[in-house]
Amino acid sequence: MENKIELYTVSVYTENNIGLLNRISAIFQRRHVNIESISSSVSEIEGVSRWTILISVTEKQIKKIIGQIEKQVEVIKAYYHLDEDTIYQESCLFKVASDLLFEEREIQNIIKESNANIVTVNKDFFVLEKSGRKKEIETLYEELKPYGIMQFVRSGRIAVTKQPMEISKSLEAIQ
Amino acid sequence: MEVAVENKTKTLTGAEALIQCLLAEQVDTIFGYPGGAIMPIYDALYSYREQINHILVRHEQGATHSAQGYARVSGKVGVVFATSGPGATNLITGIADAQIDSTPMVCITGQVASQLLGTDAFQETDVMGVSMPVTKWNVQITSAEEIPAAVAKAFYIARSGRPGPVVIDITKDAQFGRLDYSYERCHQIRSYVASPAVEKASIWKAADLINKAKKPMVLFGQGVILADAQQEFKDFVEKSGIPSAWTIMGLSALKDDHPLNVGMLGMHGNYGPNKMTNECDVLIAVGMRFDDRVTGDLSRYAKQAKVIHLELDPAEINKNVNADVAVLGDCKYTLPLITNAINQGNYSSWLEQFNELYQEEYKAVIKEELNPATDKPISMGEVIKLISDKTKGESVIVTDVGQHQMVAQRYYQFSKWRSNITSGGLGTMGFALPAAIGAKFGAPDRQVIAVIGDGGFQMTIQELGTIYQSGVDVKILILNNEFLGMVRQWQEMFFDRRYSFTEMINPDFQTIAKGYHIPSQKVKERTDLNAALDTFLNSEGSFLLEVMVGKENNVFPMVPSGASVSEIRLR
Ligand SMILES: Cc1ncc(C[n+]2csc(CCOP(=O)(O)OP(=O)(O)O)c2C)c(N)n1
Numbered sequence: 001m002e003n004k005i006e007l008y009t010v011s012v013y014t015e016n017n018i019g020l021l022n023r024i025s026a027i028f029q030r031r032h033v034n035i036e037s038i039s040s041s042v043s044e045i046e047g048v049s050r051w052t053i054l055i056s057v058t059e060k061q062i063k064k065i066i067g068q069i070e071k072q073v074e075v076i077k078a079y080y081h082l083d084e085d086t087i088y089q090e091s092c093l094f095k096v097a098s099d100l101l102f103e104e105r106e107i108q109n110i111i112k113e114s115n116a117n118i119v120t121v122n123k124d125f126f127v128l129e130k131s132g133r134k135k136e137i138e139t140l141y142e143e144l145k146p147y148g149i150m151q152f153v154r155s156g157r158i159a160v161t162k163q164p165m166e167i168s169k170s171l172e173a174i175q
Numbered sequence: 176m177e178v179a180v181e182n183k184t185k186t187l188t189g190a191e192a193l194i195q196c197l198l199a200e201q202v203d204t205i206f207g208y209p210g211g212a213i214m215p216i217y218d219a220l221y222s223y224r225e226q227i228n229h230i231l232v233r234h235e236q237g238a239t240h241s242a243q244g245y246a247r248v249s250g251k252v253g254v255v256f257a258t259s260g261p262g263a264t265n266l267i268t269g270i271a272d273a274q275i276d277s278t279p280m281v282c283i284t285g286q287v288a289s290q291l292l293g294t295d296a297f298q299e300t301d302v303m304g305v306s307m308p309v310t311k312w313n314v315q316i317t318s319a320e321e322i323p324a325a326v327a328k329a330f331y332i333a334r335s336g337r338p339g340p341v342v343i344d345i346t347k348d349a350q351f352g353r354l355d356y357s358y359e360r361c362h363q364i365r366s367y368v369a370s371p372a373v374e375k376a377s378i379w380k381a382a383d384l385i386n387k388a389k390k391p392m393v394l395f396g397q398g399v400i401l402a403d404a405q406q407e408f409k410d411f412v413e414k415s416g417i418p419s420a421w422t423i424m425g426l427s428a429l430k431d432d433h434p435l436n437v438g439m440l441g442m443h444g445n446y447g448p449n450k451m452t453n454e455c456d457v458l459i460a461v462g463m464r465f466d467d468r469v470t471g472d473l474s475r476y477a478k479q480a481k482v483i484h485l486e487l488d489p490a491e492i493n494k495n496v497n498a499d500v501a502v503l504g505d506c507k508y509t510l511p512l513i514t515n516a517i518n519q520g521n522y523s524s525w526l527e528q529f530n531e532l533y534q535e536e537y538k539a540v541i542k543e544e545l546n547p548a549t550d551k552p553i554s555m556g557e558v559i560k561l562i563s564d565k566t567k568g569e570s571v572i573v574t575d576v577g578q579h580q581m582v583a584q585r586y587y588q589f590s591k592w593r594s595n596i597t598s599g600g601l602g603t604m605g606f607a608l609p610a611a612i613g614a615k616f617g618a619p620d621r622q623v624i625a626v627i628g629d630g631g632f633q634m635t636i637q638e639l640g641t642i643y644q645s646g647v648d649v650k651i652l653i654l655n656n657e658f659l660g661m662v663r664q665w666q667e668m669f670f671d672r673r674y675s676f677t678e679m680i681n682p683d684f685q686t687i688a689k690g691y692h693i694p695s696q697k698v699k700e701r702t703d704l705n706a707a708l709d710t711f712l713n714s715e716g717s718f719l720l721e722v723m724v725g726k727e728n729n730v731f732p733m734v735p736s737g738a739s740v741s742e743i744r745l746r
Contacts, residue, residue, distance in 0.1 A: 014366065018303075
């Protein structure tokens with residue numbers, strides 16, 4: 001069980017600090033662990049950043065990695081979860097030639113059925129935004145591909161957990 | 176014009192403020208080397224020569240090792256100054272050494288002016304990037320106002336919890352800039368837990384396991400020393416009655432002649448404790464981290480034992496060896512709690528097994544090493560044994576890396592604590608000479624003896640200049656086998672005696688010592704050894720003693736790399 005490789009969502013609460021990205025990514029690099037995606041933003045707590053990092057490792061490895069992350073002076077707390085314990089999303093943007101939107105009826109159906117949003121349209125291109133699970137985004141990508149995608153970009157995963165995280169409480173305890 | 180007026184109302188320059196901060200942190204000694212980007216700080220230091228002793232080293236690596244030696248003997252934070260670019264990059268080996276051996280150190284580096292950052296300016300190096308993987312924390316300061324808070328934080332982080340090195344990189348304009356100075360020491364950082372809370376349940380669980388044990392064994396590491404828990408540890412060992420073995424970083428935390436001290440763990444450790452690791456039923460690890468040099472093959476390490484791990488750093492729990500009971504927290508507090516909760520123990524027949532194995536080792540290895548036949552060359556062991564007897568085991572022994580290091584740690588009978596200064600985790604050749612200088616400044620009333628191989632001596636030999644200029648009293652013992660001995664030993668044992676680039680053609684070390692005005696002597700014959708050691712130990716001030724030892728002697732016992740500790744070889 002401990003040795004099965006699984007996809008983990010790592011959530012890290014940190015102080016805002018210039019050097020921290022280096023310190024955290026070095027923890028993965030030293031252990032030859034590939035980061036599948038990483039994203040950083042503000043969190044629910046003022047002045048505290050939240051990172052969401054996706055990696056595929058064993059449970060034994062993830063425990064050690066969390067220990068190393070939490071050891072960094074500016075890291076407040078780190079958690080790891082499996083997919084079933086989180087609600088997660090990714091989002092992406094497609095840039096597609098505008099004439100296709102008007103000339104290919106099929107495209108309109110694809111947009112409607114995939115719950116994608118048109119962000120902007122001009123005479124040359126339109127931009128489609130889609131949020132969802134990786135699989136849904138991949139499906140949309142495959143569907144649009146035959147028509148020609150001018151540009152495509154996908155964000156890293158962001159996730160919240162089903163169970164509460166005790167981070168605010170532990171911060172209060174310190175202050 | 177207005178700017179100038181405003182500047183005048185500010186009290187200090189950044190550089191002056193930095194010195195004030197260091198005084199507030201009770202810094203009395205700095206090891207350093209100046210250069211362009213740190214000149215304002217050196218200029219400020221000039222006015223404080225009475226309060227702060229600055230030791231001008233000969234290479235910045237030397238400054239870091241000196242600061243380490245200072246920190247290890249005194250328990251205080253070692254402080255280093257260096258300039259930007261090459262000055263800062265020369266620090267890296269020592270910083271890495273301090274990181275892996277948990278030594279509190281604050282390195283202050285000058286940096287190019289902030290508007291030049293990122294322009295590949297003269298002597299600009301990304302010190303933050305380069306030092307990041309080997310520091311506990313690092314910070315770059317680009318304005319004078321930031322200095323006091325950053326210094327306070329740096330000292331707190333360096334010395335608290337599991338200690339470590341910190342780098343403060345200060346741009347030149349921040350050194351020149353002005354600020355309203357005030358200083359507040361740091362006692363807490365919200366994202367940082369210096370010492371995890373002790374869980375009472377873990378204490379009961381540990382005590383219960385210990386009380387039920389039939390063949391328990393204690394392994395102790397530097398954590399005991401870093402926690403200043405010498406007494407607490409001794410009390411625990413004596414009440415529990417458990418045979419206790421040390422890692423090289425834990426050496427001197429318990430007197431070597433203590434009846435329950437069963438010796439050294441690991442690759443060149445004693446026969447008994449290595450063998451018994453795979454025999455004991457409960458293993459109590461105190462402030463040690465199961466380094467691979469201690470454990471050998473992990474898949475065959477103490478599998479039969481229940482493991483209790485007393486540790487400050489949560490990341491060490493289950494890192495290499497799984498703990499059945501993890502006692503998190505500072506062992507200065509957890510040890511007495513456990514001592515109170517356990518029964519008085521006596522394991523005389525179990526202890527006797529250690530003694531029997533010691534006798535085996537004595538016959539096969541130790542006897543010959545300490546008393547070689549008269550037709551045999553001088554051995555490292557006999558030199559160390561003589562020094563140990565003559566100094567009553569009371570000296571600070573600073574070792575470099577190699578065979579002489581293992582021999583010194585095996586045969587010097589430490590009777591005082593904080594006395595074994597060595598590069599354990601990184602194994603940095605060149606460590607001993609500068610570290611001995613620092614150790615003497617950290618413990619001026621103690622005798623400091625550096626034990627160094629002919630190879631390692633030449634890695635930081637220029638620090639003889641520091642010894643001469645500062646007048647510090649360091650006894651330098653060179654055990655010369657005209658080989659990179661430890662590597663040669665491996666070549667002999669595992670590479671068919673193919674001595675690929677390990678033979679050393681050395682300079683005349685006495686001539687070199689003379690150039691630095693350091694008295695010296697060279698011993699080739701056993702008959703001269705005793706008197707030479709008396710001269711060496713009783714000399715006023717520094718002295719270099721070179722002893723020619725057997726060229727192809729080996730250190731035994733040995734756990735070959737990749738083998739299990741129970742496969743330890745006596746020859
Ligand atoms: C900076 C550095 N380079 C290389 C090594 C690898 N190394 C470990 S022991 C050793 C030999 C040391 O020779 P010497 O200083 O003469 O000591 P001896 O083993 O002969 O006592 C070497 C080269 C090291 N530990 N550190």
